[in-house]
Amino acid sequence: MRRVLHIISRLFGAERAHSLSVLLLRIADKIPTCKWFLRKFYAVEDKALEREVFGLRFPNPIGMAAGYDRNGEIFRPLSALGFGFVEIGTVTPRPQQGNPKPRVFALPEDCAILNRIGLASKGLEAVLENVRKEHKGIILGCNIGKNTVTPPEEAAMDYLRVFRNLYQYIDYFAVNVSYNTTHKQYVPRTRESIMKILEPLFDFRRGQNQYRPILLKISPDLTNEEIDLMTDIMVDTPLDGIIATNATTHPQGLKTSQEVLRKAGSGAVSGSPLTERSIEVVRRVYERCNGTYPIIGVGGLMTGEDVKRMMEAGATLVQTYTGFVYNGLGFAGDLCKSLITPEAADAENSSETEKE
Numbered sequence: 001m002r003r004v005l006h007i008i009s010r011l012f013g014a015e016r017a018h019s020l021s022v023l024l025l026r027i028a029d030k031i032p033t034c035k036w037f038l039r040k041f042y043a044v045e046d047k048a049l050e051r052e053v054f055g056l057r058f059p060n061p062i063g064m065a066a067g068y069d070r071n072g073e074i075f076r077p078l079s080a081l082g083f084g085f086v087e088i089g090t091v092t093p094r095p096q097q098g099n100p101k102p103r104v105f106a107l108p109e110d111c112a113i114l115n116r117i118g119l120a121s122k123g124l125e126a127v128l129e130n131v132r133k134e135h136k137g138i139i140l141g142c143n144i145g146k147n148t149v150t151p152p153e154e155a156a157m158d159y160l161r162v163f164r165n166l167y168q169y170i171d172y173f174a175v176n177v178s179y180n181t182t183h184k185q186y187v188p189r190t191r192e193s194i195m196k197i198l199e200p201l202f203d204f205r206r207g208q209n210q211y212r213p214i215l216l217k218i219s220p221d222l223t224n225e226e227i228d229l230m231t232d233i234m235v236d237t238p239l240d241g242i243i244a245t246n247a248t249t250h251p252q253g254l255k256t257s258q259e260v261l262r263k264a265g266s267g268a269v270s271g272s273p274l275t276e277r278s279i280e281v282v283r284r285v286y287e288r289c290n291g292t293y294p295i296i297g298v299g300g301l302m303t304g305e306d307v308k309r310m311m312e313a314g315a316t317l318v319q320t321y322t323g324f325v326y327n328g329l330g331f332a333g334d335l336c337k338s339l340i341t342p343e344a345a346d347a348e349n350s351s352e353t354e355k356e
């Protein structure tokens with residue numbers, strides 16, 4: 001699979017390879033039998049995988065991370081491939097192009113991706129069209145952000161606009177306050193700047209009949225003090241959880257040559273170089289909140305062993321992006337299989353017997 005990816009991304013460029021996969025999955029979305037076959041071949045269903053988290057019943061704890069289905073076009077086929085939930089976005093209120101291409105680069109020697117997409121989004125209206133359509137049985141998260149041109153003092157309005165308009169169609173929201181590869185200067189890191197974004201969302205939610213969990217997606221490049229600050233915000237306010245982490249702008253120990261990195265240019269790195277750091281961040285959040293809040297662990301989960309370590313560090317659910325790109329269509333199913341340990345299956349069987 002890695003060789004195939006290497007060849008495809010060399011021939012077409014990593015972003016065109018991604019666009020091609022999105023196109024194929026969009027075609028699959030239109031053909032019910034196709035989704036049926038994907039589910040039959042790739043998805044793994046087992047009671048032992050189910051999780052109840054923030055009031056939602058997840059068929060399994062493996063999710064697709066934000067950025068893969070940016071506009072809510074392919075969450076049905078992704079679900080058919082065995083993902084227990086899909087986080088669409090980042091969605092911005094108005095459409096925006098992001099940075100000039102090329103802006104996504106495969107780093108196969110490191111099992112990594114370097115990107116500086118800069119929140120390319122078709123905008124709220126386009127996403128609304130997609131998520132309005134029936135999607136019963138699929139847990140859909142939405143990652144929300146601000147338009148690049150919106151000045152920081154008006155950022156809260158952008159987040160609220162996307163949140164309010166998508167509220168009834170989405171199961172949980174992820175407020176993206178992690179690194180934005182377009183404009184580095186806007187990364188809210190203080191309590192005041194984060195609360196300015198969150199307060200209007202909490203206020204809007206208070207007036208609704210249905211409850212939608214709100215999570216904060218954080219960067220792996222925060223200092224320990226900043227991670228503690230985000231955790232304390234979660235503990236002190238109606239925030240429901242944390243998603244840790246986004247990609248890193250300070251990857252450690254890359255094997256990719258300096259020449260390749262220089263040609264690619266700046267950006268955020270995801271995949272294997274991120275594994276240890278994202279696990280470390282999750283562990284820090286978990287310990288600070290005494291394990292009382294759900295954490296979605298994401299970053300460099302390339303094997304079942306990585307997922308187990310992430311869960312041992314305190315993640316309730318996990319997500320993957322780069323691991324899926326490198327390991328192929330069956331990745332979610334493979335991770336699920338790795339979680340069905342004999343002990344988990346035994347526990348499930350005994351609770352079934354008790355019910356009878």
Ligand SMILES: Cc1cc2nc3c(=O)[nH]c(=O)nc-3n(C[C@H](O)[C@H](O)[C@H](O)COP(=O)(O)O)c2cc1C
Nearest residue numbers: 065066067090115245246270271299300320321322
């Ligand atoms: C090409 C690309 C685009 C991404 N776009 C977004 C995005 O729009 N919003 C976001 O919150 N995270 C985005 N991410 C970050 C992923 O959701 C994830 O947090 C990160 O890649 C670490 O997970 P991974 O190592 O499994 O890829 C993107 C990642 C990649 C590789």
